[in-house]
Amino acid sequence: MHRSAIKPDLFADQEHKNKIDTLGDPLAEIEKHIDFAALAAKVDKVAPRVASLKGGRPAYPTETMVRILVLKRLNNLSDEAMEYQLLDRMSYKRFCGLTDSRTIPDRTTIWTFENRIGEAGAKALFDGVDSQLWAKGFIARSGQIIDATIIPTPKQHNRSAERDLIKQGAMSADCKPAKRRQKDTDASWTKKHGKSFFGYKLSINVDNKYKVIRNFETDTASVGDSDHFNAVIDPMNTSADVYADRGYPSKARDQWLKENGYRNQIQRKGQANKPLSEAQQRRNHRIAKTRARVEHVFATMEQMGGKMIRTIGQARADFAMTMVATCYNLKRFVYFQKHDIKAF
Structure with missing residues (x-):
């Protein structure tokens, strides 16, 4: 196919997003029903965020990183593959609140976050999802x-x-x-x-x-x-x-x-x-x-x-x-x- 046959469109990105919504983005269902802010709060309680050094790049919000961990495990991705998908996939960026972010968490950032929260943080996520299940009966x-x-x-x-x-x-x-x-x-x-x-x-x-x-x-x-x-x-x-x-x-x-x-x-x-x-x-x-x-x-x-x-x-x-x-x-x-x- 000749590239000249493809017509550029300034609104193509938005059209693609609308098409994803029409087809049914499975991540939208997760977004709709899971309280990620509550899950992030439970993680921060057992593994408090470390204050950023003056002049250093601020850490990504815990909620963003929790969403990344969920995507990584739901699809059994390595840290390297997760970094690539965050850069490449529109739906992943939107789900993690990174659509308008100039930077994307890289493999080291993901690895460091996992080490920071450890098993206690992962157990807090398990308990958090369990609490939401119980709250709905x-x-x-x-x-x-x-x-x-x-x-x-x-x-x-x-x-x-x-x-x-x-x-x-x-x-x-x-x-x-x-x-x-x-x-x-x-x-x-x-x-x-x-x-x-x-x-x-x-x-x-x-x-x-x-x-x-x-x-x-x-x-x-x-x-x-x-x-x-x-x-x-x-x-x-x-x-x-x-x-x-x-x-x-x-x-x-x-x-x-x-x-x-x-x-x-x-x-x-x-x-x-x-x-x-x-x-x-x-x-x-x-x-x-x-x-x-x-x-x-x-x-x-x-x-x-x-x-x-x-x-x-x-x-x-x-x-x-x-x-x-x-x-x-x-x-x-x-x-x-x-x-x-x-x-x-």
Whole structure:
């Protein structure tokens, strides 16, 4: 196509914006239903803004940076990719309030903000979205479902000797500082369904009614799925039913649930010398219909660009996994509001 065939128009930018609105900008729905000012206030409470040095460039508003973190996690973008998208995409600039800004937060600014607020700031965002859900009546109902998923990170290719040192919390003396910074000594390997995975683990508690994450715990991948069971139990759920798959049953857990007033809806696991009875199989099948709802949560996380995180170290992994849970709930809340789903 010859460039001369395209007619310039001084109002083209506004026309493009109007076209986006006509087609339906998905970010406009988030803007409409989420109170980002309230979320920013919660972040500033746990991680106060640092005063800018005299003569230095003023920091971007916390609300702008929170919006950037949400976009980054909803689309599983790296800091570099987020910087590019902010420069390139009209809808991103508008959502973050940067349409008329001469400068755009770069990758270093995004990285620095994440480090400033840390896991406490990410948890404040999770709690903030949770508060907005509760304010609209979307409380935890109809029982709770507990499960865990592996959050992969880029695999580490270490020699046998290096792996032994890492297990001891050490590093080879000839490992250069730049290479050392790229070694994730906190992530671990685990096997699931015969496949090996490297990374971390996210345990969640989802309410049966709305499929909202009510509690969560983060850890390294090698930790057992059931190790966080008690930590993610939600005492606020309106139902006593607790659902989980065959990786969670034990006599001690059965007793704990009974003593604490919960109804045990954990699937049973057969043994080589003691297979499940027909009644137990029917019970497992009944429980599976409800327990499967948690798989919808993990599927949505995959749709948000995949569950893999590009971080190094437990602290940044915890931050990233907390943002995964936060953005899932945010997306769920917007869905309720967009489709006029009433809480009851």
